[in-house]
Amino acid sequence: MAVMSSAVTNPHQFLQAQNRWHWIEVAFWLATLLPFVLTPSYLSLASQIAITALFALSLDLILGYAGIVSLGHAAFFGFGAYTAGLISKWGWGEPLSGLLIAAFSAAVLGYLMSFIIARFRHLTLIMMTLGLGLLLFEVANKASWLTGGADGLQGVHMWPLLGMFRFDLYGYTAYTYALIVLFLLFLLSRRLTNSPFGLALRGIRENLTRMRAIGATSRSHIRTVYTISAAIAGVAGGLLTQTTETVSLGVVDFQRSADVLVILVLGGAGRLYGGLIGAIIFMVARDQFSGINPQYWYFPIGVLLIAVVMFLPNGILGGLARLVASWRSRSQ
Amino acid sequence: MSTPVLSTRGLDKNFGSLVVAKDIEIALPKGVRYALIGPNGAGKTTLINLITGMLQPDVGQIFLGDEEITRLGPEQRVRRGLVRTFQINTLFPNLTALEAVTLAVCERRGDAKTWWRPITAYGEVLDEAYSILTSLLLAPVCNRPTRELAYGQQRLLEIALALATRPKVLLLDEPAAGVPRDESSELFAAITSLSQDITVLFIEHDMNIVFKLASRIIVMVGGRILVEGTPAEIAADPRVREVYLGGAHHG
Ligand SMILES: Nc1ncnc2c1ncn2[C@@H]1O[C@H](COP(=O)(O)OP(=O)(O)OP(=O)(O)O)[C@@H](O)[C@H]1O
Ligand SMILES: [Mg+2]
Numbered sequence: 001m002a003v004m005s006s007a008v009t010n011p012h013q014f015l016q017a018q019n020r021w022h023w024i025e026v027a028f029w030l031a032t033l034l035p036f037v038l039t040p041s042y043l044s045l046a047s048q049i050a051i052t053a054l055f056a057l058s059l060d061l062i063l064g065y066a067g068i069v070s071l072g073h074a075a076f077f078g079f080g081a082y083t084a085g086l087i088s089k090w091g092w093g094e095p096l097s098g099l100l101i102a103a104f105s106a107a108v109l110g111y112l113m114s115f116i117i118a119r120f121r122h123l124t125l126i127m128m129t130l131g132l133g134l135l136l137f138e139v140a141n142k143a144s145w146l147t148g149g150a151d152g153l154q155g156v157h158m159w160p161l162l163g164m165f166r167f168d169l170y171g172y173t174a175y176t177y178a179l180i181v182l183f184l185l186f187l188l189s190r191r192l193t194n195s196p197f198g199l200a201l202r203g204i205r206e207n208l209t210r211m212r213a214i215g216a217t218s219r220s221h222i223r224t225v226y227t228i229s230a231a232i233a234g235v236a237g238g239l240l241t242q243t244t245e246t247v248s249l250g251v252v253d254f255q256r257s258a259d260v261l262v263i264l265v266l267g268g269a270g271r272l273y274g275g276l277i278g279a280i281i282f283m284v285a286r287d288q289f290s291g292i293n294p295q296y297w298y299f300p301i302g303v304l305l306i307a308v309v310m311f312l313p314n315g316i317l318g319g320l321a322r323l324v325a326s327w328r329s330r331s332q
Numbered sequence: 333m334s335t336p337v338l339s340t341r342g343l344d345k346n347f348g349s350l351v352v353a354k355d356i357e358i359a360l361p362k363g364v365r366y367a368l369i370g371p372n373g374a375g376k377t378t379l380i381n382l383i384t385g386m387l388q389p390d391v392g393q394i395f396l397g398d399e400e401i402t403r404l405g406p407e408q409r410v411r412r413g414l415v416r417t418f419q420i421n422t423l424f425p426n427l428t429a430l431e432a433v434t435l436a437v438c439e440r441r442g443d444a445k446t447w448w449r450p451i452t453a454y455g456e457v458l459d460e461a462y463s464i465l466t467s468l469l470l471a472p473v474c475n476r477p478t479r480e481l482a483y484g485q486q487r488l489l490e491i492a493l494a495l496a497t498r499p500k501v502l503l504l505d506e507p508a509a510g511v512p513r514d515e516s517s518e519l520f521a522a523i524t525s526l527s528q529d530i531t532v533l534f535i536e537h538d539m540n541i542v543f544k545l546a547s548r549i550i551v552m553v554g555g556r557i558l559v560e561g562t563p564a565e566i567a568a569d570p571r572v573r574e575v576y577l578g579g580a581h582h583g
Pocket of ligand 1: 347350352370371372373374375376377378379419
């Protein structure tokens with residue numbers, strides 16, 4: 001009797017219960033430590049997964065919460081990646097400050113873009129973001145004196161993290177670093193989505209007309225979340241640069257924008273963990289299948305994507321949530 | 333006489349060759365209960381769209397008190413106290429009723445920009461939202477997603493969202509549209525009990541309700557105001573009878 005139980009719960013308790021940490025969440029974050037003991041030879045992959053997860057998280061804030069579709073999110077990832085790379089190349093290899101600068105520069109780009117983004121919706125918006133992504137790719141490609149173009153940016157060298165931890169060949173430092181940054185920005189995103197602002201974002205996604213009718217400042221909300229999302233994407237890009245000590249054109253290409261969208265849709269948009277789960281599945285699948293057949297590894301991903309979109313419109317996490325809910329209501 | 337709370341001067345609006353508003357002049361004094369009636373397609377909803385800024389008039393001016401608001405966006409008008417509801421449910425399907433009303437309260441107070449504090453830290457906002465829902469008998473279902481609410485409850489939520497903005501002028505577009513007549517009493521009780529500080533204009537097809545609730549009535553036909561007056565005047569007006577006996581009325 002769902003009606004009865006929600007009738008007796010007072011609204012404060014109900015919302016508090018929703019915001020509280022669930023034991024599954026705690027278990028999830030503890031499990032992210034397992035690669036250190038179980039698969040120590042895969043720590044580089046683990047760190048790539050954490051970085052991709054962070055990138056997907058940044059997209060989730062705008063797509064999953066505010067309903068703003070983007071086909072060019074790699075623009076911010078790439079901008080952060082190149083910024084972090086250039087700073088190091090020019091002689092400043094300190095990781096944390098480099099990451100902050102990457103975040104800041106991606107945020108500035110995001111803020112400028114947000115004035116255009118906030119004016120459009122639907123197909124126009126998709127084309128806008130796609131155009132931006134392609135534009136930035138061409139800029140990075142043409143400006144080879146700065147970016148190294150198709151050869152990639154050479155001469156990136158990072159100093160030890162906190163002056164103590166070298167970026168080792170096994171990815172021990174890399175994964176630790178990426179995981180901590182992911183966790184901190186996850187906490188920030190979690191706070192954001194549980195805030196009044198997060199509620200307003202969901203309002204924008206649900207019904208923009210009604211938002212106007214309650215006097216909401218939707219455009220300014222969109223600008224804010226877009227800037228934050230760009231900054232987080234920039235951090236992800238910066239992390240990739242710093243942990244691999246190279247930057248290739250791949251950080252801004254269309255493939256990266258498309259992949260992150262696939263990852264989020266697979267995992268389930270609008271629930272923060274969707275991007276994380278999606279990144280794990282996608283990256284592990286890529287690692288495994290491309291070992292078997294490097295050319296066709298997209299085939300199983302394509303099949304999985306079609307299956308998820310057809311049968312689990314809210315992604316894998318959405319499907320799991322529904323399963324748990326129906327199992328609960330049956331056992332009552 | 334004091335300035336009306338809401339007034340329009342010479343509003344015109346055409347959709348191509350279709351005239352949906354022609355020379356609309358209204359002036360609503362504070363606290364009155366105005367009914368806007370007229371056959372289907374008369375341009376009643378269009379008039380609300382024009383007044384609230386969801387449509388721009390071709391010609392004419394709109395005033396809220398002394399201030400001209402013709403060029404303001406809809407959300408700016410709402411923040412000045414000019415608020416509407418929709419004839420067709422325009423809600424947040426996946427937000428709970430409580431979340432939706434909380435959102436409206438947050439936007440009014442300027443809290444919706446805050447992203448670093450959890451919503452649970454806003455006890456008074458939640459209390460206010462909850463008490464609005466309680467007054468509209470929605471408290472028992474406040475934690476259910478809007479899309480799961482009964483249709484009549486969704487109509488009440490339309491009003492709850494409008495009230496959360498603390499309107500000075502409330503424009504209700506057929507609040508009971510689609511609600512069976514014997515179930516609409518809750519809706520009209522809610523409208524009757526609105527504070528006398530709020531000026532209300534409501535569109536309604538049911539004449540019994542119009543005559544019961546309205547202190548004045550505006551009759552629209554074909555994009556024009558046919559006549560405006562007290563219920564008694566409207567009831568006695570031969571032109572109004574002609575329109576309504578002409579068969580255009582469905583209510
Ligand atoms: N966006 C639009 N574009 C073109 N025509 C429109 C538009 N909106 C409304 N109309 C037309 O304008 C006329 C007035 O419509 P409106 O919705 O204002 O009528 P109404 O008085 O509210 O009718 P009802 O009682 O059926 O709600 C109708 O003929 C309608 O078809
Ligand atoms: Mg109408």
